[in-house]
Each structure stands twice: as C-alpha cells, then as structure tokens.
Amino acid sequence: MGNLVITIGRECGSGGRTIAKMLAERLQIKCYDKELLLLASENSGLCHEILEHHDEKPTNSFLYSLVMDTYSMGHSAANYMEMPLNQKAFLAQFDTIKKLADRESCIIVGRCADYALENRSNVYSVFFTADYADKVDYVSEHYHIADNKLKDFISKTDKKRASYYNYYTNKKWGAASSYDLCINTSTVGYEGAIEMILKMIEQK
Numbered sequence: 001m002g003n004l005v006i007t008i009g010r011e012c013g014s015g016g017r018t019i020a021k022m023l024a025e026r027l028q029i030k031c032y033d034k035e036l037l038l039l040a041s042e043n044s045g046l047c048h049e050i051l052e053h054h055d056e057k058p059t060n061s062f063l064y065s066l067v068m069d070t071y072s073m074g075h076s077a078a079n080y081m082e083m084p085l086n087q088k089a090f091l092a093q094f095d096t097i098k099k100l101a102d103r104e105s106c107i108i109v110g111r112c113a114d115y116a117l118e119n120r121s122n123v124y125s126v127f128f129t130a131d132y133a134d135k136v137d138y139v140s141e142h143y144h145i146a147d148n149k150l151k152d153f154i155s156k157t158d159k160k161r162a163s164y165y166n167y168y169t170n171k172k173w174g175a176a177s178s179y180d181l182c183i184n185t186s187t188v189g190y191e192g193a194i195e196m197i198l199k200m201i202e203q204k
Helices: 016-027 035-044 048-053 061-073 077-081 085-103 132-143 147-168 185-203
Strands: 005-010 030-032 106-109 123-129 181-184
Touching: 005 016, 016 030, 016 106, 016 185, 030 035, 035 048, 035 085, 085 106, 123 185, 132 147, 181 185
Parallel strands: 005 106, 005 123, 030 106, 123 181
Antiparallel strands: none
16 A cells, blocks of 8 residues: 655645644654755755755746756766755755655655655645635744734745745646645634545545
8 A cells, every 4th residue: 555645735824734743643643844854964965954945945947957857867976966056955855755755654744745756656735725814823823923024924935835836846836736635724724624634535
C-alpha cells in the first residue's frame, strides 16, 4: 500500500497549518512545515539560513527552466555547484520531500509537495481557503501584526505562495483542479475539515 502522505496548500490565515498539526495528531504521524527546512539542510549540506531565506519565495520563469532541466538530467556535483542558491534551495526541498514520502507516513505543508509527489499512490493533496474576516482574525492572533498591516501581509503572503507554486509546478495555486480536495474552513470549521479529509482517504 505504501506510506500515507497528505500535502497541504493553504491561503494565509486559513488555518491550514493548524489543521495539519491536528490531523497529524489524530493519525499519529508527523507534520512537516518549517521542520522540512532542517531536514533539507541536513540532506543537502546547505545551511539552514539559506533555505529559510529562499523558502517558498517566487522566482522567474527562466530560473524555473534551469532548475527543472537540471533536475530532469540528474544534478551532478559539477553543475550543482554552479547553481544559484535559490535553485539549490528548491532542489534540496524537492529531494527531501521525496525521501520523506519513501520513508514514512506524514503530512507536508506547502513547498510544492503535491507536485513533488505527483502520481504516487496514497498521496492526497488538500487546499485550504477561508473567508477574509476569518483570515484576518487568524493572522492577528497567530502573527501579532498591527491591524493596519494585516491586509497587506495576507495579500503579499498569498501572492508569494502562488508565484512560487505556479512556477515550479504545471498547475495553478488555489485552483480546484490542482488538488484532490479544497476546503473553506470558515464553512466547515477545523474539525469538519479533518473529517472531510479522513472521509476522502477512506473512499479513495
């Protein structure tokens, strides 16, 4: 059957990371978010600060082509050393996600994990959205950002995630066709979202 892996895409403030952790506890498996950067650092030899700086940051289509050409050819030591740091950061996370899926059942938040594990059995991709008012409340509570900066923070975070995802995958961030399941947490709540995911796994 293989390991069970659930990948999480999320709008800023939708509660995706919180739900991922709750679901991981329910299933008694690990949830990887920022923890993925530490693993990628260990696996690649890149320092953690470099990976964190380039984490889910948008790039341009030219760099995307270089990265994917290099990945498809199998990055040798020579051409790997010549890559820009953002390419190395992407490949380090891409490789780590694949190794995690081979090693254990887990939940992976963001970082194009659904694309890295595309066409694998027992991998389920979920995307979370929420009503704007609820997103504002969540960000205000969890990030302690001034009220007059909340709208800008949410907008910039979502644009950054969308740009990163759209360049590195053949899909569109947030589009229903890109995922197995899309959930509005304002409509169903966190527990309801978890039940929907578990039901999807049972039925597939």
